[in-house]
Amino acid sequence: MTLSLSLLIAAVCIVVALAGISWLPLVAWLRRRRRTYELAAQLPGPRNLPLLGHFHMFFGLEPWQVPQLIAQLAEQYDGTFKLKMGSNFSLMMFQPRDMEVVLGSSQLLDKAIEYSFLHGWLNDGLLLSSGQKWHRRRKIITPAFHFRILEPYVEIFDRQTRVLIRKWQQTLGHSFDLGHDVHLFTLDVICETAMGVSTNAQTNADSDYVRAVKTISMVLHKRMFNIFYRFNLTYMLTPLARAERRALKVLHSFTEKIIVQRRQELLRANSSTQSSDDTDVGAKRKMTFLDILLQSKIDDKPLTNADIREEVDTFMFEGHDTTSSAIMFFFYNIALYPECQRKCVEEIISVLGNDRETPVTYDLLNNLHYMDLCIKETLRMYPSVPLIGRKVLQECEINGKMIPAGTNIGISPLFLGRREDLFSEPNTFKPERFDVVTSAEKLNPYAYIPFSAGPRNCIGQKFAVLEIKAIAANVLRHYEVEFVGNAEEPPVLIAELVLRTRDPLMFKLKERVL
Numbered sequence: 001m002t003l004s005l006s007l008l009i010a011a012v013c014i015v016v017a018l019a020g021i022s023w024l025p026l027v028a029w030l031r032r033r034r035r036t037y038e039l040a041a042q043l044p045g046p047r048n049l050p051l052l053g054h055f056h057m058f059f060g061l062e063p064w065q066v067p068q069l070i071a072q073l074a075e076q077y078d079g080t081f082k083l084k085m086g087s088n089f090s091l092m093m094f095q096p097r098d099m100e101v102v103l104g105s106s107q108l109l110d111k112a113i114e115y116s117f118l119h120g121w122l123n124d125g126l127l128l129s130s131g132q133k134w135h136r137r138r139k140i141i142t143p144a145f146h147f148r149i150l151e152p153y154v155e156i157f158d159r160q161t162r163v164l165i166r167k168w169q170q171t172l173g174h175s176f177d178l179g180h181d182v183h184l185f186t187l188d189v190i191c192e193t194a195m196g197v198s199t200n201a202q203t204n205a206d207s208d209y210v211r212a213v214k215t216i217s218m219v220l221h222k223r224m225f226n227i228f229y230r231f232n233l234t235y236m237l238t239p240l241a242r243a244e245r246r247a248l249k250v251l252h253s254f255t256e257k258i259i260v261q262r263r264q265e266l267l268r269a270n271s272s273t274q275s276s277d278d279t280d281v282g283a284k285r286k287m288t289f290l291d292i293l294l295q296s297k298i299d300d301k302p303l304t305n306a307d308i309r310e311e312v313d314t315f316m317f318e319g320h321d322t323t324s325s326a327i328m329f330f331f332y333n334i335a336l337y338p339e340c341q342r343k344c345v346e347e348i349i350s351v352l353g354n355d356r357e358t359p360v361t362y363d364l365l366n367n368l369h370y371m372d373l374c375i376k377e378t379l380r381m382y383p384s385v386p387l388i389g390r391k392v393l394q395e396c397e398i399n400g401k402m403i404p405a406g407t408n409i410g411i412s413p414l415f416l417g418r419r420e421d422l423f424s425e426p427n428t429f430k431p432e433r434f435d436v437v438t439s440a441e442k443l444n445p446y447a448y449i450p451f452s453a454g455p456r457n458c459i460g461q462k463f464a465v466l467e468i469k470a471i472a473a474n475v476l477r478h479y480e481v482e483f484v485g486n487a488e489e490p491p492v493l494i495a496e497l498v499l500r501t502r503d504p505l506m507f508k509l510k511e512r513v514l
């Protein structure tokens, strides 16, 4: 033992004795810590430094270099390796059989530490909550994604895509950043479906709400990749934290105002139709997520405005960035593979006909089977959520590995989707591999997890796929999509909470002749 450590322990002993503090919690903590280190020592991974752990390996890396380092380590350690950040251990797991245990478990449902950066906006909404609260909320929110609720939303998807198509008339012949416009489109869609109001982001990208959403995305990016912003204590003192607080005020007061208004509207409507026995509202008219939450009860008590706000804000976050990332990569892939674009268009015409004005409907979208394969393949190569994190609260065993309590588990749909042993030619866009009737490729369901899996999977996946199909069908009826850039060079990816590219992907549109 070094002299300084002995002196430190002696000093702690004196302070504890003088203050009359019980030794028991300290002893228990030391025991837990020793057990953690013993178990962690048996897990594979690169050598770590005292105090710093593996921080030094990430120090100075650009955000886009992080996925590359993780991929190298995954290969070197056969898909499982530990990382120590400060005093926290993380175990990265990239084996489908481990996914099955972790994602299928009803115990490993708590989220990893990185998700806490979202807490300011989402509080304890479905994405971040845990325990009984999560169980109860998941139960009341699940019916909000029933097909009878989703069906009328397709009209919103259709209408908002037409705004986009008109806007894109002005881009004809020029290259432009498609992802930026798609992001505004998905924001309008989720705002209207979640709250029944429009942010008009597509026509007014400079509104306070849209700017606040952009600020929060920027904050999340910085907090994930800049060590100075990671720790709350140092972060709170920065101008970035002040910008975040201002943005949160805008976002929260917007949602709150809509909740209050809508609660009053529903109360008025209920009192005027009390005699009616029409309880099956979802089938008769459009119900927003907010309406459903306002009518939900837990233990026979309605949800408070604060309860509802965290869930609506969660939809706003989860429901727009993820989908816009998927849409952007969908267009990127079919621009790079013109044969796939041609097949998509053929299918669209055979299902929707030649008239571009025919609105897309729920049933028509469900008949776009080839497009389904293209979306699946896009999400394999470019899963919108590149990394899923869980926290192990109690020591447990996963396929023979003992995992200490407190460990964060990192699972990556991105790396799984690119493993050569799991997918043939993983860097090639081959939608047919997902065709269960014709494909010879046997796919492991736990190798393909863009929507996660198990009890905490994505509740909005049907909504997302419908939205992607609606925009793809409408845009491809109007335009040929071309990628402007080096098609040989894959985009440099940044694995934040949502997958992005380092540089914007540029596209050119041409009027399509049907």
Ligand code: HEM
Pocket (backbone or CB within 6 Å): 111, 126, 127, 128, 138, 314, 315, 318, 319, 320, 322, 323, 326, 379, 383, 384, 385, 388, 389, 449, 450, 451, 452, 455, 456, 457, 458, 459, 460, 461, 463, 464
């Ligand atoms: C292509 C689009 C989407 C992808 C790839 C995606 C992916 C995911 C993934 C991987 C998770 C699990 C995250 C985790 O365990 O940490 C998740 C959870 C979730 N997603 Fe999605 N998502 C998409 C769209 C949507 C949409 C449109 C909505 C809502 C309208 C939504 C709502 C949610 C919610 C509320 C959760 C938390 C569920 C829970 O913890 O019980 N997602 N999503």
